[in-house]
Amino acid sequence: MIRSAGKILMLVENYFPQDTRVKNEASLLTDAGYQVTVIALRRKGQAGRETLNRIEVYRLPTLELFKKTPSANVNRLNLLFVKLKAFLGYVVEYCYFTAACLIVSTYIFVSRGFDVIHAHNPPDTLFLVALPFKLLGKKFVFDQHDLCPELYRSRYCAAEGFYTRILRMFEWCSLKLADITIATNESYKQIQFKRANKNPRDVFVVRNGPNQMRMTPVAPSARLKEMNKFILCYIGSLNPQDGVDYLLRSLRHLLHDLKCSDFHCVIMGTGDSLQDLRDLAEKLQLNGCIELLGFVSDEDLQANLAAADICVDPDPSSPLNDVSTWIKVMEYMAYAKPIVAFDLKETRFSAGDAAVYVRPNKEAEFAEAIAQLMAQPELRKQMGAYGRRRVEHELQWNTVGKNLLTAYETLLAEK
Missing domain, CATH: 3.40.50.2000 (Glycogen Phosphorylase B;)
Structure with a gap:
């Protein structure tokens, strides 16, 4: 000591x-x-x-x-x-x-x-x-x-x-x-x-x-599990540079263009864009399949994350995001969740094979990557296991x- x-x-x-x-x-x-x-x-x-x-x-x-x-x-x-x-x-x-x-x-x-x-x-x-x-x-x-x-x-x-x-x-x-x-x-x-x-x-x-608390398994949210849908999850800040608007437009493409309605997306976090994002979700006719929860307790955050089938990191390419590391990626990995993310340098370094990477800022391709991962349960399991091991051995x-x-x-x- x-x-x-x-x-x-x-x-x-x-x-x-x-x-x-x-x-x-x-x-x-x-x-x-x-x-x-x-x-x-x-x-x-x-x-x-x-x-x-x-x-x-x-x-x-x-x-x-x-x-x-x-x-x-x-x-x-x-x-x-x-x-x-x-x-x-x-x-x-x-x-x-x-x-x-x-x-x-x-x-x-x-x-x-x-x-x-x-x-x-x-x-x-x-x-x-x-x-x-x-x-x-x-x-x-x-x-x-x-x-x-x-x-x-x-x-x-x-x-x-x-x-x-x-x-x-x-x-x-x-x-x-x-x-x-x-x-x-x-x-x-x-x-x-x-x-x-x-x-x-x-x-x-x-x-x-992620700290040791994030490494300890918790019971998944019963409310989300009872929906019997694919649960998508985002945790983090809701500011203009964080790309949650990209996520919402991707989900609109997933719902209306790819005709995939068997999902529910939980977005947890606060920031300057929270109300703007709620307005955008309504404009894009997404209110029935997403929740913008704002601030949630740590217990609810962990339970919701444990219930997720796929986690998303929609940070777009930008002068800041191109060189930054976000803790949410490692927290997704700690819960053994597969990730869909834009292909940014530091995101790829952190997540490795735990993520499916999409060309930066391409919203339709982001939606397609989610749909493809939804259809591949064994791949999701393999990606989640890889991410968990990487966090346990290198990134916790x-x-x-x-x-x-x-x-x-x-x-x-x-x-």
Whole structure:
């Protein structure tokens, strides 16, 4: 066990413990002997301060300004207005969260102290919280969940320009100030080398992986099983860049063009596009065969996932998705589920033979792949078994998380 000399302060502009990666990292470090404190956003019904499994949690009120997603068929002028509102909204929200983190961090520093500030992006402004403490000799870890310039371009179908230059500046500052950086895959690692000239010994790849709870079999949802239909399942965020609109249009093709009605699709997750997706489902006449459940409890999520026959990853090709790794793919594999996905580099690396791959962004081909897999029960079983073995031996959190412990051993050995 690592000695308990390390006190870590984590910053995340998300809910805790709902953010799976942050929860996994905080839990792993706590189990390894570190004292971990987390500053996060406060969800309705959550306490402002509490201790969860030895992790001290401080929660800040959530501030959200404006709708940040363009409606379907929006014209160029309205799209420009949406982008401007989104930019102003993000500026205010990120400035608020960064300033609030600085205040709470100062309180924690005075009251109990810490050795490391570990910032999870987005936003890339949290280096401003770490800066004064760096001057006092504390360490800074930058954990890059997303490439913010690519996230902006993918979300708004935008080219390089004014906004992306600002985002690249913040990203560069975060990478440069960090004593060590965490990348979720080799693609992100190479990008950190290229954009900030990081020393290879200061960059650690900590992949997303399901924890032990996801590896334990659970009873499938009786409600879904009683439908006697093929159950399709999606878990994850519902934002413009996540491709759930591609999934809905694929299901319309499956239902109306391929005349395949023997399915029910369960979509679990929240995000800025949830209501837009519900409207799109109604427009596509899918309401009888899909459910957009929004946020569900962990118990319901596991039961629904256990009941699935096929899981889907509709992330389209985009500047962000082409190099990103999504934990939902590994969670599908942990439940031994076959996957239909667009053929993206990091998705193929993660899933291997557990997925059927479709040319990126081809909705009709995505529907055809689902139909073909529905007709091949033995193939589904083989794909699911392969995915389960790959997670057990290579991709579960207990395996991939070891690099995080190595990163901290390296970081604090320099004290």
